[in-house]
Amino acid sequence: MSKFLKVFLIFFFVGSQLFGQNKENKWVVGASVGVVKFTSEDSHFIGEQFIFQMPKLNVSRYFYKGLTLDAAISFNTINEISGFYKNDVPYFSLDGAVKYDFGKSKENFVPYIMFGGSLLKTTYKMTPTFNIGAGGTFWLNSRYGANIQLLHKNSLETFGSMRSHTYFSVGVVYSLKLRAMIPRLWSSNN
Numbered sequence: 001m002s003k004f005l006k007v008f009l010i011f012f013f014v015g016s017q018l019f020g021q022n023k024e025n026k027w028v029v030g031a032s033v034g035v036v037k038f039t040s041e042d043s044h045f046i047g048e049q050f051i052f053q054m055p056k057l058n059v060s061r062y063f064y065k066g067l068t069l070d071a072a073i074s075f076n077t078i079n080e081i082s083g084f085y086k087n088d089v090p091y092f093s094l095d096g097a098v099k100y101d102f103g104k105s106k107e108n109f110v111p112y113i114m115f116g117g118s119l120l121k122t123t124y125k126m127t128p129t130f131n132i133g134a135g136g137t138f139w140l141n142s143r144y145g146a147n148i149q150l151l152h153k154n155s156l157e158t159f160g161s162m163r164s165h166t167y168f169s170v171g172v173v174y175s176l177k178l179r180a181m182i183p184r185l186w187s188s189n190n
Helices: 001-019 040-046 079-080
Strands: 027-037 050-064 067-075 091-098 109-121 128-140 144-154 165-175
Touching: 027 144, 050 165, 067 109, 091 128, 109 144
Parallel strands: none
Antiparallel strands: 027 050, 027 165, 050 067, 067 091, 091 109, 109 128, 128 144, 144 165
């Protein structure tokens, strides 16, 4: 079992123990693909301008008036599989965030803004970043949805081992319990 998978399983187990005993369990898990984009200037430092990632795994828990806690782990196994990139820059990220959904959590389309932080590791040592972003989930039914997200990960120059960059991801999400949703117009029998 890889070191990354072990870290994710521990992270998931601890998170589920913290919040899993609530009668209104509102857990969502997801899997995404993503791309990291550095500026042209910063790509010389990192070694690549674009780093493709697969998978990004996350778990989210709605907890209070439009606020959701989100934890994610991502790494770029796609470069190892494809052999496409000559430098194969490693990129490992542990992310934590708070999302605000504007009170739309029961809608079919749930836009959100988010802020949080990450611990990133590329070729060098682990580096913290401050993240801010936006995204949205289109719920196909009360279990499955499609998610899209755009983040800016800001790294302070004092760390020297990472540069600020943009992170875009698209994926699927699954609600562990049926979601209470506002019925769609085409779902009504009238």
